[in-house]
Amino acid sequence: MPTRAVDQLRLRARDRRAGLSLRRGRLALAAALGALYAAAVFLPGCRMLAHPACRLAAGVAVCRLAWRRERRPWRLTALFFLLSGALAGLLLLFAEFLFANLVLKRIP
Numbered sequence: 001m002p003t004r005a006v007d008q009l010r011l012r013a014r015d016r017r018a019g020l021s022l023r024r025g026r027l028a029l030a031a032a033l034g035a036l037y038a039a040a041v042f043l044p045g046c047r048m049l050a051h052p053a054c055r056l057a058a059g060v061a062v063c064r065l066a067w068r069r070e071r072r073p074w075r076l077t078a079l080f081f082l083l084s085g086a087l088a089g090l091l092l093l094f095a096e097f098l099f100a101n102l103v104l105k106r107i108p
Contacts, residue, residue, distance in 0.1 A: 030066035
């Protein structure tokens with residue numbers, strides 16, 4: 001389940017960046033729920049889950065579950081979204097680089 005692994009890595013990276021101790025049980029549960037949501041988006045009849053408001057609500061719910069007892073959960077949630085955006089940007093950069101090297105080199 002690669003989506004769960006990526007979710008868990010993002011949650012753990014956010015914890016380390018914020019200087020918090022790792023709570024693996026809650027993080028694993030939150031990552032599993034995030035992975036279930038990501039899979040549910042592609043199920044027939046669940047297109048409404050792909051709406052940006054639903055995505056934001058699911059992300060906030062996963063973060064609140066992961067850090068419900070922390071002192072500043074909203075700050076941690078914002079940090080999670082910032083790190084997620086950075087990961088998405090890196091993946092987009094990698095895809096663009098890969099596309100430029102594989103496809104454009106073949107064009108005469």
